[in-house]
Amino acid sequence: MWAVYFPCIFYYFWISLKSRSFGFFKAVNPAIVHGGMTLEDKNFVNHLLPQNYRARSFLVKSETKPQEIENIIRENKLEYPVILKPNNGCRGRNVELIRNRETLKKYLENSGNEDLLLEEYVNYPNEIGVFYVRFPNQRKGFISGIVEKKGITVTGNGRQTLGELIQYNLRYHSFYPKVFHDGEYNINCIPGENEQILISSIGNHARGATFYDVSDKISAKLTDVFNEICFSVNGFYYGRFDVKFNSWEELENGENFRIIELNGAASEPTFIYDPAHSYFFAVKEITKHWNFMYTIAKLNKKKGHHFTSNEECWKILKEFNPFLTSTRV
Numbered sequence: 001m002w003a004v005y006f007p008c009i010f011y012y013f014w015i016s017l018k019s020r021s022f023g024f025f026k027a028v029n030p031a032i033v034h035g036g037m038t039l040e041d042k043n044f045v046n047h048l049l050p051q052n053y054r055a056r057s058f059l060v061k062s063e064t065k066p067q068e069i070e071n072i073i074r075e076n077k078l079e080y081p082v083i084l085k086p087n088n089g090c091r092g093r094n095v096e097l098i099r100n101r102e103t104l105k106k107y108l109e110n111s112g113n114e115d116l117l118l119e120e121y122v123n124y125p126n127e128i129g130v131f132y133v134r135f136p137n138q139r140k141g142f143i144s145g146i147v148e149k150k151g152i153t154v155t156g157n158g159r160q161t162l163g164e165l166i167q168y169n170l171r172y173h174s175f176y177p178k179v180f181h182d183g184e185y186n187i188n189c190i191p192g193e194n195e196q197i198l199i200s201s202i203g204n205h206a207r208g209a210t211f212y213d214v215s216d217k218i219s220a221k222l223t224d225v226f227n228e229i230c231f232s233v234n235g236f237y238y239g240r241f242d243v244k245f246n247s248w249e250e251l252e253n254g255e256n257f258r259i260i261e262l263n264g265a266a267s268e269p270t271f272i273y274d275p276a277h278s279y280f281f282a283v284k285e286i287t288k289h290w291n292f293m294y295t296i297a298k299l300n301k302k303k304g305h306h307f308t309s310n311e312e313c314w315k316i317l318k319e320f321n322p323f324l325t326s327t328r329v
Contacts, residue, residue, distance in 0.1 A: 133289075
């Protein structure tokens with residue numbers, strides 16, 4: 001990550017000078033605290049979206065007991081598996097698929113003292129990230145790119161065990177202990193020749209997913225779907241929607257999909273991580289998207305929206321970089 005972003009820092013300094021503020025990002029999405037650049041309240045952001053478009057989610061305070069969470073699941077007619085993740089997080093940190101009461105208890109024991117988000121598990125087969133941009137002086141926006149996320153999938157050869165296939169895969173071996181943690185998979189199972197087994201369906205880098213650029217799927221119909229969603233959220237102009245859906249045709253028709261997360265100014269154009277793309281492609285796309293942010297912020301400032309102060313910028317920097325302070329827990 002640092003290698004990709006290091007040259008982009010100089011461009012960020014340049015647009016900050018033009019903005020006369022390092023905190024211009026606050027005006028990018030006035031509806032979200034600091035525009036979504038910091039570790040925003042995911043529960044708050046989720047509820048900006050109309051209920052019919054998003055996965056159902058519930059805030060779980062840090063002191064909540066397992067039985068209380070099970071009560072929330074039962075009262076809201078959810079079923080295992082469910083998703084638990086930090087209410088303030090980034091890059092897929094500690095996102096877990098909770099299959100039963102035992103894994104729920106283990107997760108809470110290791111989650112630390114932080115609020116969590118309990119979310120229904122959306123069992124659609126496809127997951128994408130849709131990057132959306134709209135300039136405040138325009139009624140309609142555009143999709144700048146789409147990433148398709150593929151979870152950990154191993155292919156059997158009829159000889160090696162499932163444990164061996166994961167352990168000796170350079171991309172997946174670090175997830176070896178987690179895969180067999182809750183007994184869902186048999187470590188000694190020998191998958192057949194060319195048999196594919198999906199080990200993790202959670203589409204983020206922290207859980208071993210591979211990202212593919214499918215921006216060729218951008219269409220007028222798909223753009224209309226996201227224009228309708230975004231125009232209903234007053235004060236949102238820039239960010240990435242993480243979406244699970246059944247089929248592309250249904251998604252374009254606005255059917256059978258759910259938004260599982262909305263990210264603001266800190267969003268990455270994650271299609272840059274397609275293995276087919278070059279390092280320079282990634283740098284170019286990041287700077288291009290930051291220029292979108294600068295333009296949006298400049299237009300919103302003219303409308304009376306404020307930038308984040310330098311003091312607040314320093315606090316945000318420390319949130320993302322714990323090595324800058326010894327007081328963070």
